[in-house]
Amino acid sequence: MIQGGNRLYGEITISGAKNAALPILCASLLTETPLNLSSVAALKDIDTTIKLLDIMGVKITRNADKVSLDASDVTSFEATYEMVKTMRASILVLGPLLARFGTARVSLPGGCAIGSRPVDLHIKGLQAMGAAIHITHGYIQASTLHLPNRRLQGARYYMDLVTVTGTENLMMAASLAQGTTILENAAKEPEVVDLADCLIKMGAKIRGAGTDVITVEGVERLSGTDHNIVCDRIEAGTYMVAAAMTGGEVKLLNVQAHLLDAVIEKLRDAGAIVTVDTETITVKGDGQLKAVNIRTAPHPAFPTDMQAQFMALNTVASGVSKVTETIFENRFMHVQEMQRLGADISIDGNTALVKGVEFLDGATVMATDLRASASLVLAGLVARGETVIERIYHLDRGYENLEAKLNALGANVKRLS
């Protein structure tokens, strides 16, 4: 429950990136010596991944943001439907299992609220590396036992869509393959780069992470290492929008501004004052923002994971704006909920037309997916009166201690159950 109208002031520390921690946790499967991680955020999706790895036999100790993983005795090479249906990123065990053990049985992720989100490019990439893959009874059954030394073979593979977890799965698989793999049209997201940095410390030979061609020279084995997870640029962006919308002044700590160029640019276009330092970003809003056009695309363009948050900003900014979603086919489910708050939005295909209104009025709304629920929190912070958001388990998947962080900045947010 949110009482709207409070400006946000103060400092907030950004947590480690969910979307870097998920693949890096799965990278523990690639070696029999311990992988020690820090800045692992306390998020539901992280709990789910740790549970999945634990079931597979990985010995895991966790203390605050520190997680140590020992995959010296993996007993199961399977990710069941029960696990995968709660979190599609479980697909990230497929590459590592195949690379190290030559066998994997991973449930196909079902549909997802924001789109069909197939994993065909993950599968085609592994097949290009020689894996035998059959889809039976909703499971991906994969094996390399027919290959020389039972090892994946290096290959050149062009991904005809930019896929973040696809790039990550194939990069992990290639790191232990026989020979060299070249991934073309690779995703350039900072979380891909962070995974590559960790794999390189584990002994992988990877060049080009962060560009659209990644070259991986397979090695015989990898070893554990220590790695600090990169900051969560989407969590940071979400709080930056909150500061701009409420007309306050918030300083974010433990954040790297160069990961957020497109978001910072758009906030400045909207009239917020954004100042950056090596590890901090400060956002100052005067409460009256200008509407900004948004078009999502792969990094370094404007991130799809910030689309809903900027839609919230546009609902109360002055002017008309267009928000175009090019990555997922159904990532506008926050629109109907915002209309309940009084927003003026019309949808035409993958573009939403937003006309700024004077005020939003608090109401009861429903969260549908992670970033949509974050955008409803933002709308509730500025809406007149009380907003109640239902199904906030979506929020807990990607935002650590959201209400504590917001209340520390002067918001009035209560968790009802």
Ligand code: EPZ
């Ligand atoms: C990652 O999802 C993120 N999740 C998503 O963040 C993010 O929205 C997305 O990348 C885009 O940036 C994690 O990293 C765990 P994709 P991912 O593969 O990898 C299509 C959040 O809010 N596609 O880059 O699943 C796909 O349908 C989450 O934290 C295929 O067609 O996304 C989509 O339209 C939500 N076939 C597009 O590509 C494939 O084999 C991009 O998807 C793979 C993808």
